[in-house]
Amino acid sequence: MDIKAGRLVDPCSTRLTKTGAWRTFVPVFDHDKCIKCSLCEIYCPEGCIHQVDGLFVPDLDYCKGCSVCAHECPRMAISMVLEEK
């Protein structure tokens, strides 16, 4: 993005910053347990859980590893795993 002081800011542009770098634990989804209630998608503060080919997956570019999804999943289909970086 060209930084020009004083100019207005483009919409949706924080996408340029990959907050996934903040993460210590990563959510791992067990798709077999998932009942597609979409609660994880609704509650995720980053708005980074999406359905891809019918499966709920986190976008690890942005996931901060807060574990809200894991905590709220009614089927305990999400586990938080220490990430090897």
Next chain:
Amino acid sequence: MENSLLAPGHRACAGCAMPTTIRLVLDAAGPNTIVVSPTGCLEVTTTPFPESSWCVPWIHSLFENASAVASGVEVMLKRRKQDTNVVIIGGDGSTFDIGMGCNSGMFERGHKILYVCYDNEAYMNTGVQRSGSTPFCAQTTTTPPGSKSKGNPRPKKDMPAIALAHKVPYVATASVAYPVDLRRKVKAALQVDGPSYIQVNAPCITGWTFDAGTMIELSRLAVETGLWPLAEWVNGELAGVKKIRRPKPVTDYLEIQGRYKHLFKKNDCGDQLAKIQAIADANKAKYKLVD
């Protein structure tokens, strides 16, 4: 939410309720919406120049003038006969305290503006100082417990009642843990031809101190204990409340938050816990929360 109107990459703390709250509000309001926000965590974390998380037109001016700025936006929309929602999304500090004059003016002039307060019960952006919304006994950096203090000495200001006193035609409380309810209330508010006010319980991990994963659970507990009644007023009349099926003791909610830790350390705070339970019980009675 692939087509969410709040982009990821914002700088809110991991596990903050505010971005989820914004997304739920924008989901219900849709893209034909202009958002006005005051200074606070929301503004600082979603609009670090030259980036912005907002996918709808958005403006920030000052900490205490969002209602006046939104009024200027709204009169221009009316002048152009343009049917676009005007939504203010602001923190409790700007809503309950410093912005009160502008809020009162906006309510009284009857602008068609939805005011959503994401209520994290303190001035978080400046490091967790007390606001008029901070609940009884909560620890903040300006209401620290000590030998002569048990945390915030005053109960939370009743902001919905202040909105109702201005004859705001639609007033509601909501919680980030009840997304269906919140979205419905936003839609209802946007139908009103005049101002509306929704106050959303939105836990702050930094200020309340809890395990990040429990953010939603915490907001749910605020409701289930009776400390945060989910209510809705239409034209000044209480039009609906969310019943609590299995009421929980307030300690379930308090003991998992660092801001109430002092109440559990010393046994001389038993009184305080009883007083907080009494606040919850009074809410349950007032709103008939339990059948």
Next chain:
Amino acid sequence: MSQINTANMKVVEGSYAVAHAVMCCKPDVISAYPITPQTHIVEHLSQMVANGELDSEFLTVDSEFSALSVLVGASAMGARSYSSTTSQGLALMYEVLYNVSGMRMPVVMNVANRAMGAPLNIWNDQQDAVGARDVGWLQIYVEDVQEAVDATLQAYKIAEDPQIRMPIMVCMDGFVLTHVYEPVELLDKELASQYLPAFQPEKILDPNHPMTFGAFADPSTYTEFRYQQFDAQLKSMAKIEKAAKEFEEIFGRHYGGLVDSYFADDAEVVIVTMGSVIGTIKDAIDAMRKEGKKVGLVKVRSYRPFPVQALRQALKGASVIAVIEKDVSIGAEAGLVTDLKSAFYNSKIRTPVIGFAAGLGGRDITIKDIRKIVDKAEAARKGIESEFEFLDLRTEIL
């Protein structure tokens, strides 16, 4: 300085004349709060809206702070926006003043200059606006009602210029100009529209192009935001001159662009000032010239941007300069005299400059006072005794 076509003149109240000028500018949104001596301006505007003479959204708000904040929203929607205030009201707006200029919103505001409390005082001086000289707004000070009218129209032209996009205060002395009835040529609506085309903002709050206004800037970009405002103010000097010239071509009146002068060319003692006291000073100069005293005047019309080059040019022949101003910087002389001295420091001009705080809280400045100042200035040619003083200080009540 101005040439007036007496055929079209009407005797009206200064506030009405200014309100009429605002009407000719066709603002989309007006938002203001009553305060003496500005009140009549907004009352007249309210009446014009009520009569259907003026098609503007008029917001009656809870404070001056809200009044200007409303215009932030309106301006972001592409509105031509207007407010007016004074003194305590301007001070209450202080935070928003920076915001409007920082967000490059071309708001125009008449400031009916008045003293600041405490002690509470409703009369004229210029402490309010001079105290807000650093907020990023352009400031034009007018000498009479006709100039207030004409400068209000010119202000929109300058403010809305795509290269400028800066807010402007048109400063007129409270009561002296707001409440006086004098013959004025009211603006012709058609000619005003010809002079001032519709406002064409580049970007507005628009769901089809959802931009973010008012983002948070960190140390890596903040300086550049400020620089751009600074640069726009410098560029506005040429636009102020141009606006005055184009105005003259259509309306036949001219008051100078950045500065103006009266018998300054051959003057030995030159008075520098702003605002309505110029009327009295001119009368004093006329009398002294008859006595053979070489006294002249340089009027600072644009205080921000501060016209350094124009002032060096206008004052290069003076042997001594006396600055008369209705404000003080408590603890450090006063605004205009400090700015003027700093404009000279790196030039070849080594003329002695003395400053007078006069007319504070509405105290009259008389021809006798001007003579006294000229005497003091003449004495200062031989050596400055007092660089800065309060004129006519009543030492008996100190």
